[in-house]
Amino acid sequence: MITDSDNISKEDPILTAHNVYKSFGRNSVLRGISMELTRGKLYGITGENGSGKTTVLNILAGFWKADKGDIKITCKVGFCPQEPYLFSNLTVKENINLYSYAYGLNKKRYQKDHSERKRMLFETFNFSGNEEKIFSELSEGTKQKLNLIISLLHDPDLLLLDEPYSALDWDTYQRFWNFSGKLKEQGKTILIVCHLIYDRSRMDKIWGINNGILVCS
Amino acid sequence: MQLDRITYAFLLIFKENFRRRITILLLLLIPATFYIIAIYTSSEIPMLIKIASAPDEPVILVKPKDLGLIYIGLAATGFLVSFMALNIMQRNAPARKRLILCGYKTIELLTAKFLLVISIVIVLGIYIAVMGLFLIEPKHLSGVVAGYVLCGYVYGSYGLLIGAILKKELEGILFIVLLANIDIGWLQNPIFYAASQNKFIIKLLPGFNPSQVSVISAFTDFSINLPIIYSLIYGTIFLVLSMIIFHTQLKT
Numbered sequence A: 001m002i003t004d005s006d007n008i009s010k011e012d013p014i015l016t017a018h019n020v021y022k023s024f025g026r027n028s029v030l031r032g033i034s035m036e037l038t039r040g041k042l043y044g045i046t047g048e049n050g051s052g053k054t055t056v057l058n059i060l061a062g063f064w065k066a067d068k069g070d071i072k073i074t075c076k077v078g079f080c081p082q083e084p085y086l087f088s089n090l091t092v093k094e095n096i097n098l099y100s101y102a103y104g105l106n107k108k109r110y111q112k113d114h115s116e117r118k119r120m121l122f123e124t125f126n127f128s129g130n131e132e133k134i135f136s137e138l139s140e141g142t143k144q145k146l147n148l149i150i151s152l153l154h155d156p157d158l159l160l161l162d163e164p165y166s167a168l169d170w171d172t173y174q175r176f177w178n179f180s181g182k183l184k185e186q187g188k189t190i191l192i193v194c195h196l197i198y199d200r201s202r203m204d205k206i207w208g209i210n211n212g213i214l215v216c217s
Numbered sequence B: 001m002q003l004d005r006i007t008y009a010f011l012l013i014f015k016e017n018f019r020r021r022i023t024i025l026l027l028l029l030i031p032a033t034f035y036i037i038a039i040y041t042s043s044e045i046p047m048l049i050k051i052a053s054a055p056d057e058p059v060i061l062v063k064p065k066d067l068g069l070i071y072i073g074l075a076a077t078g079f080l081v082s083f084m085a086l087n088i089m090q091r092n093a094p095a096r097k098r099l100i101l102c103g104y105k106t107i108e109l110l111t112a113k114f115l116l117v118i119s120i121v122i123v124l125g126i127y128i129a130v131m132g133l134f135l136i137e138p139k140h141l142s143g144v145v146a147g148y149v150l151c152g153y154v155y156g157s158y159g160l161l162i163g164a165i166l167k168k169e170l171e172g173i174l175f176i177v178l179l180a181n182i183d184i185g186w187l188q189n190p191i192f193y194a195a196s197q198n199k200f201i202i203k204l205l206p207g208f209n210p211s212q213v214s215v216i217s218a219f220t221d222f223s224i225n226l227p228i229i230y231s232l233i234y235g236t237i238f239l240v241l242s243m244i245i246f247h248t249q250l251k252t
Helices: A053-061 A092-103 A108-124 A140-152 A170-185 B003-018 B021-041 B064-090 B093-101 B106-133 B141-165 B169-187 B199-204 B208-219 B225-249
Strands: A013-024 A027-038 A042-046 A068-073 A077-080 A158-162 A189-194 A205-210 A213-216 B047-050 B059-062
Touching (some): A013 A053, A013 A189, A042 A053, A053 A077, A053 A189, A092 A140, A092 B093, A108 A140, A140 A158, A140 A170, A170 A189, B003 B021, B003 B106, B021 B106, B064 B106, B064 B169, B064 B208, B093 B106, B106 B225, B141 B208, B199 B208
Parallel strands (some): A042 A205, A077 A158, A158 A189
Antiparallel strands (some): A013 A027, A013 A068, A205 A213, B047 B059
């Protein structure tokens, strides 16, 4: 997930996928997907149910393996899966700490920045007051907020988000888009997968998936 | 591999499993229920049994109730440890994969899980053996406890293996209950074993060596070195297999 991100100009792609194939049994879902993502852009992938949107994102994130094809990522990635894959019997704080350990943010030299970033993310998503709650007892919307916060903890350069605002309330939905705008200004890249993209005007590029192939829309 | 990450994962996997009420309930109820059933169903009229793993299979006189208590304790240990190991392996698999994607090393998680299972094996083995001590007086207490701990080790490793192979909890529990029941609860018990037509198959089952350690120690002065070594080998084979499968599944 974390690769060297220095010495890359704004025009150089930070993610390149070439001819990616994926099948589940006899069902061929992806039939040669290719794409390039550059810095400071907001991309979208849309498509019908079962078209392979989540498959694309899971493969790009390294969560699933492609049957064939090349994927090259040259920056720090934050992945927010569709389902909040977190530990159900741990508290919010414990989940955050565990993933912070995974990112290597528990080291002394990162601790101050990490605390500051956590505070900022909690404020951004209006999340304070949930730290001691058990994850399985949270509402769907709160789970999704935590899912997003965990994908953002390590200040990634590329964010891969699978239906990130599906369970969010209106206020958090707006906060999400404001924050995405700020990230874009900072040169971060965001790829959003969604069933319906209401916010087409915010996107720099949108792909649709048709018969397992990405089509510009 | 970082020690602080292993320690933290160990602590949180422990919390994740022991915060479930069913786990605590099972830990308290199963050994007590098993012992009560053995107390009220087995006879006190002494009978002759063969010690299968001692030289020349000597015959000794024991009360079926004492024997039943030893075996029922072993069955409780085997079932509980394998159930908990299954849980440790199966629960939150996607969250675990995400954790690895975010930077945790598979070996760090594996080590944390392994250490947790070993801790459970030791604590549970001693706990169930000590409960049994209120009901019988074994000749060699340490050997009886060792048998329980070894039974936990073999069945804990089996639970890890089943958890690594099967994704669904129900199928996993079925495999555990079936084997623990047929093996320790039935075939290893000398009452059945003595009259069995094919002892070779019974000796190959995972419960054979740990149960021999406990039974020999409880009623005789024979050496328990060989069944201890075989138990360790048996458990380690299960353990290594489970770790290989787990590692392969989590490769990103």
